[in-house]
Amino acid sequence: MITAAVQDGQFEWGLEIYLGLIRSGLSPNEFTIGSILKGCAECASTKAYEFGMSVHCFAWKVGIEQNCYVGGSILNMYAKLEDIESAKRVFESMSNLDTAGWNTMIGGYAQCGYGLEALKVVSLMVWRGISMDQFTFVNALKGCSIMGNLDFGKQLHGLIIQSEMEFSISVMNALSDMYSRNGKKDAALKVFNRIQAKDVISWNTAFGVFSEDHNTREIAKLVHEFMLANMKPNHVTFSILFRQCGELLDLNLGLQFYSLALQFGFWNEANVRSSIINMFSRCGAMDMARLFFDSLLDKNVTSWNELISGYNSNHCYTEARKIFCDLWDLGVEASEVTFSSILETCYKDEHQEMIRQIHGVIVKSGFSFHGYVCSFLIKCYVKFGLLDDSFEFFNGFETLDVES
Structure with missing residues (x-):
């Protein structure tokens, strides 16, 4: 029953059945524990994490x-969360x-953006002579993509051929993606x-x-x-295709x-x-972008962000500010990208008063410690010559990145 609930996505129901068993x-056995931990991993919430612990x-x-x-x-739950x-x-x-346990650790590092650590585990796995399967190679190649480590990727390519994994579609897809992300387009193709x-x-x-260095004919x-x-x-x-058309400016x-x-x-x-919206904006067709945006019944914050960014790239700063005000008035939850985009609007349009208002909104929304924002x-503040304000804000950071 627990396994069926988890497989069906009824995670809370699965947890209730587990508690009923206790x-x-x-006494739960290894299959009980394994199934309920999988449910905790899929829930991806604070309560699920605490229950999993x-x-x-x-x-x-x-x-x-x-x-x-x-x-x-257990390893999978912590990695997934x-x-x-x-x-x-x-x-x-x-x-x-x-092998599955090693794959979970490699995949967990890759999922959390620790490419170097993922590749270290792969190296240790090879050194210990543990057999590698298709999931090992897929996760390892993700680590190479994160690191931008083409040399390690080429070594993995050799191991893929040696292990006769060229017949695995998932492995070959990951290999092609790795070459693409490392700028080796010809190798990817x-x-x-x-x-x-x-x-x-x-x-x-x-x-x-x-x-952008390819032409429309090749994509078509x-x-x-x-x-x-x-x-x-x-x-x-x-x-992907719409974004490619935007890069090619081919409306x-x-x-x-x-x-x-x-x-x-x-x-x-x-x-x-x-x-x-990104494609219309890149092609300079902001009327089409706005018309399409207005036709959407369910607008998420990403759509709002794309429109603000589109107006910025086309130097329509007044329209960008209006869109942000509409977003705020409608109670849409802004993201780090939203605030970065509207700050870019004010920066380019040299709207000093708006900067101060946006600063207040950023503090109110809890984004005052987000590095890029x-x-x-x-x-x-530096552009407007407000160096005292800038330094006071700078001095309030607990953790400073190199860009700050």
Whole structure:
């Protein structure tokens, strides 16, 4: 019952069943603990984290924390909930971790942005002679992408060939993405062409390889091949294509993709909507961007941010300020990107009074210690010659980054 609840996404129900089991006097076994920890990991909330810690303590108390399945589940929970230090302690305490456990640690580091640490675990895994599977390579390649470590990525490529993993679509997709993120577009496309049974992720990775140094014809040709292969695009496909059209400043091609998005029913997906606004803005079609934005029934903060950023890039600072005021009046919860964008508006438009008002809103919203926002705020005060204000604000930081 617990497993069924967790697999169905009914995590709170699964926790209730677990508590019922405990109250009944029955003793949970390794499968109980593993399933309930998976539920805690998927919940991704403070309560789930605290509950997961109590389950970890229970496993330790009854002496099954060293069980391979239980230890891996505890490790997975901490990694998924981004408590990487606790995950590391569990990992180091386990004496009999299998490949899945090592993969979890590598993936946890990669998920939390610790690319170097992920690659260190991979190296240790190879040194100890532990067999690597497709998940090992996928997580390791993510670490290379985070680090920008092309040399390590090439070594992994060699291991992939040696391990006969070239038949794994997920591994080849990750390999192509790694080359793309490290600026090796030709290598990324070569890997893509070697994939025998390409899935939509393979094609999305290939679409993402193209940048402003490619022309419209190449993208259109690749999309044509994609459609001839009877592949069905998803929301990621359209999000990538719209942003590529924005980089190429090709509104005509973008409008054709927009018609295709309407046909497949993906135009109202959150990331697709943002990409469409971005495309219109990059192409200088702010009237179209605003018309599309106004037609949205459900506007998330990312859509608002894209529109403000679009007005900034087209030097329409008055309109950008109005959009921010509308966002604030409607009670939309602003993000770090929102405040960075509106500060950029005030900076470029030299609107000193608005800067002070935005500063008050930033403090009220709890963003006064967000590094990028604060750095931009200091930059604005410096531009207006308000050095005393700037230094007073600067001096209030507990932690200063190099940009500040």
